[in-house]
Amino acid sequence: MAVKFKIGFQIDAETLFGIMAKFLPLENLSVEEVIERPERPSAPKLLKGADIPKNSPKIKRRRATNATGGQIKALADYARAHGPSSYGDFANALQAAGFSRAGVGSALKRAVTHGVLQRHEDGGYGLAKTA
Numbered sequence: 001m002a003v004k005f006k007i008g009f010q011i012d013a014e015t016l017f018g019i020m021a022k023f024l025p026l027e028n029l030s031v032e033e034v035i036e037r038p039e040r041p042s043a044p045k046l047l048k049g050a051d052i053p054k055n056s057p058k059i060k061r062r063r064a065t066n067a068t069g070g071q072i073k074a075l076a077d078y079a080r081a082h083g084p085s086s087y088g089d090f091a092n093a094l095q096a097a098g099f100s101r102a103g104v105g106s107a108l109k110r111a112v113t114h115g116v117l118q119r120h121e122d123g124g125y126g127l128a129k130t131a
Helices: 013-023 068-082 088-097 101-113
Strands: 117-119 125-127
Touching: 068 088, 068 101, 068 117, 068 125, 088 101, 101 117, 101 125
Parallel strands: none
Antiparallel strands: 117 125
């Protein structure tokens, strides 16, 4: 069995093809172009617990806005003005009040849970009767 070797080196294309034309048989020959790329700068190292300096400024976190009260109020105001209304009417009322139409389902559910609205037999929602 023949011993095979693999040799790797870099050479410019003009010299390589000149040598290949004179000395090498062209059987089982593969040529690969090497593209030199500059190194990318590494990402900054993240600091972990013990590495964080004691006197570093605290990060102020924003409180999440809670639209629950505003949505329920908008639904209650609409129901007070228009009487029992459908799901789509409440979606339009939320949109007019500056909220997303997509939030009507969860807003209606919260309003019913809090006792502000109640479900009617015809499928609409209206103000809950207070005792």
